[in-house]
Amino acid sequence: MQSESVNQWLDADQVRALAESLLAPGPSLNPSPNESIYGESFEGFTVVAAEQSSSKALQSFSKANPGAVSARGISEKPELAERASVENPAAVRKTVPSLPKEPEIKLEPIEQPRPRPQGAPTPVAPQSLNSPRLGEKEKQRHIVASAQAPAREPQPASSQPIKMKQTPQGEVHPNRSQRPEPQRAAVVRSPFKRIAQKQPDRKEPVQRETFRPLPLSTRLQAFGVWLKEQISTQSYFICDRHGEIVVDEVGSEKLIKVARTLAHASSSAGRQVGDDQDLGSLHVKIGPDRVMEVVPRHSHFGLVVLGLIVPRPLSREAAGSVSRALATALADQSSPGQ
Amino acid sequence: MITLAITSQKGGVGKTTLAINLAHAFARSGRRTLLVDSDPQGSVGLSLTRQSRHLSGFYDMLGNPSVSAENIIVPTRLPTLSLVASGRSSAYELGGGSMGVTLHRVRCFLSEVAALNYDVCIIDTAAGLFGATADVLSASTGVIVPQQAEPLGVRSVPKMLEALARMRVVNPQLQVLGVVLTMVNKKLPESLESAEALRNLLPPEMVMQTVIPRDDLFVKASARGLPVGVMEEGAEALAIFEGLRTELERRIVPPNPQSAEYAK
Numbered sequence: 001m002q003s004e005s006v007n008q009w010l011d012a013d014q015v016r017a018l019a020e021s022l023l024a025p026g027p028s029l030n031p032s033p034n035e036s037i038y039g040e041s042f043e044g045f046t047v048v049a050a051e052q053s054s055s056k057a058l059q060s061f062s063k064a065n066p067g068a069v070s071a072r073g074i075s076e077k078p079e080l081a082e083r084a085s086v087e088n089p090a091a092v093r094k095t096v097p098s099l100p101k102e103p104e105i106k107l108e109p110i111e112q113p114r115p116r117p118q119g120a121p122t123p124v125a126p127q128s129l130n131s132p133r134l135g136e137k138e139k140q141r142h143i144v145a146s147a148q149a150p151a152r153e154p155q156p157a158s159s160q161p162i163k164m165k166q167t168p169q170g171e172v173h174p175n176r177s178q179r180p181e182p183q184r185a186a187v188v189r190s191p192f193k194r195i196a197q198k199q200p201d202r203k204e205p206v207q208r209e210t211f212r213p214l215p216l217s218t219r220l221q222a223f224g225v226w227l228k229e230q231i232s233t234q235s236y237f238i239c240d241r242h243g244e245i246v247v248d249e250v251g252s253e254k255l256i257k258v259a260r261t262l263a264h265a266s267s268s269a270g271r272q273v274g275d276d277q278d279l280g281s282l283h284v285k286i287g288p289d290r291v292m293e294v295v296p297r298h299s300h301f302g303l304v305v306l307g308l309i310v311p312r313p314l315s316r317e318a319a320g321s322v323s324r325a326l327a328t329a330l331a332d333q334s335s336p337g338q
Numbered sequence: 339m340i341t342l343a344i345t346s347q348k349g350g351v352g353k354t355t356l357a358i359n360l361a362h363a364f365a366r367s368g369r370r371t372l373l374v375d376s377d378p379q380g381s382v383g384l385s386l387t388r389q390s391r392h393l394s395g396f397y398d399m400l401g402n403p404s405v406s407a408e409n410i411i412v413p414t415r416l417p418t419l420s421l422v423a424s425g426r427s428s429a430y431e432l433g434g435g436s437m438g439v440t441l442h443r444v445r446c447f448l449s450e451v452a453a454l455n456y457d458v459c460i461i462d463t464a465a466g467l468f469g470a471t472a473d474v475l476s477a478s479t480g481v482i483v484p485q486q487a488e489p490l491g492v493r494s495v496p497k498m499l500e501a502l503a504r505m506r507v508v509n510p511q512l513q514v515l516g517v518v519l520t521m522v523n524k525k526l527p528e529s530l531e532s533a534e535a536l537r538n539l540l541p542p543e544m545v546m547q548t549v550i551p552r553d554d555l556f557v558k559a560s561a562r563g564l565p566v567g568v569m570e571e572g573a574e575a576l577a578i579f580e581g582l583r584t585e586l587e588r589r590i591v592p593p594n595p596q597s598a599e600y601a602k
Contacts, residue, residue, distance in 0.1 A: 009493040010493060010495070010496050010539075011496075012538075012539055014496070015495060015496050015499060015539055015540070016539065016540065016541065018496070018499045018500065018503060019499055019539075019540045019541050019544050020541050021503065022499060022502055022503060022506065022514045022544070023514060023541060023543060023544055265439055265442055
């Protein structure tokens with residue numbers, strides 16, 4: 001029997017039902033392979049040690065532990081997606097939810113290809129490959145080829161149904177759980193820097209009237225080509241701070257959401273320590289031979305998130321090179337020197 | 339390591355008293371216990387040390403990733419009990435925590451604490467299940483809800499349950515260990531009536547058998563910066579929190595091999 005001072009103030013049946021629901025054990029958080037587009041080998045944020053602590057704690061209770069994250073918005077900046085779509089609507093898709101299984105738009109050949117010597121990025125040769133017989137360019141090609149070779153070997157087909165769009169180069173093997181080794185391609189130079197480095201050789205100053213910057217969409221396409229040639233990128237996407245897609249070859253809303261969440265958290269953490277650009281390698285394992293590398297980059301558009309599907313995590317130097325190349329591609333080139 | 343959050347929607351229900359004395363009870367049982375103050379008021383630190391204003395603590399850790407758990411853990415006279423003060427929370431109070439980042443920092447902190455071989459981490463929280471408290475609950479394994487044995491306290495139970503239900507969406511594995519009746523005044527009929535009403539209202543397994551009485555000794559202990567069980571006249575209070583610890587351990591904590599009561 002309840003006190004008059006209490007039962008007039010609340011619905012006892014409702015309260016009891018709510019309390020009983022709280023006493024029920026939590027649902028298992030191990031999604032079935034059919035529920036998870038990442039497959040059984042999905043490891044989550046591999047750079048976050050805290051996930052391990054939660055698991056340890058819950059292992060003592062013989063239960064699983066959640067890792068709930070949520071996306072959030074960021075500050076006001078120019079609209080990257082809108083600008084890119086205006087410049088080249090064919091290369092842009094506006095929203096994620098309406099994604100078809102096959103990407104509507106694929107990167108088409110660049111209409112105005114830049115000269116190869118300027119546009120082709122070249123990795124720095126490791127010291128062990130300083131052969132005097134090889135020309136500089138041949139050495140660099142050799143390094144890139146050797147770095148890409150293991151990643152491009154054909155993989156056996158997986159029996160696990162994976163919803164995420166697969167590329168012919170890398171199949172997902174959910175039963176494997178080996179942590180991928182970082183790629184050894186240490187430093188990759190941006191194609192855009194090469195152009196910038198050559199400019200000081202000009203004796204005459206560049207005239208503003210004669211400088212004709214490439215459209216943003218063209219620069220992003222060139223950047224995409226560079227990613228595939230130099231970083232072994234199988235597919236990639238770029239989205240702005242609102243999650244609006246600028247380029248998407250991945251076709252997975254969930255992966256993009258995961259990337260945005262990781263990028264926002266890492267970017268905020270980076271700002272707290274005073275270094276919001278050199279965030280190192282942020283990656284999520286999505287399969288035995290597939291890693292989503294997340295490269296957040298602050299630009300005049302705000303935070304831009306680049307997601308790469310690569311066979312192995314990028315080294316810190318490679319991630320930095322990608323980040324700088326992305327910044328260059330996004331830079332407002334309406335004036336020389338930018 | 340298990341992480342127990344002590345939280346409630348309503349303020350002034352005895353969260354800090356419960357946290358301090360429960361941590362003391364766990365530590366006395368031989369478990370390496372860390373008491374963390376996540377209440378910006380800093381009540382734990384103010385209760386146990388005169389230097390609390392100068393101690394870096396929980397909010398320093400939230401605001402600065404370079405601050406590690408080891409930097410802010412303060413030992414006590416009881417070797418198995420350490421504490422983390424609230425620290426300087428002004429930046430957090432002004433700017434709030436970035437969603438996701440605070441939770442990440444809390445999880446990193448708990449990971450470091452676990453690596454330091456603590457068995458139990460008890461976190462005293464501010465009133466209300468939002469902000470840093472929500473992040474603490476998102477990273478905790480269990481929650482204990484002190485509930486004032488007064489009519490107003492009981493009337494606030496639905497709000498508290500609703501908030502906990504929301505937290506279980508974020509952290510489905512969060513175990514609601516139970517409601518602890520606090521400030522029970524045996525001389526006051528309304529208090530006893532409220533305690534009875536709460537037991538009638540909630541499922542029996544949700545309300546702890548142990549009740550915390552209203553006792554001037556808690557005020558005296560706070561004045562001296564001690565857990566009440568350390569006081570000369572604190573034997574009865576010590577027994578109460580030992581009983582609560584035992585009750586809690588039966589619910590969640592794996593048996594302690596060093597404890598004689600589990601050898602039976």
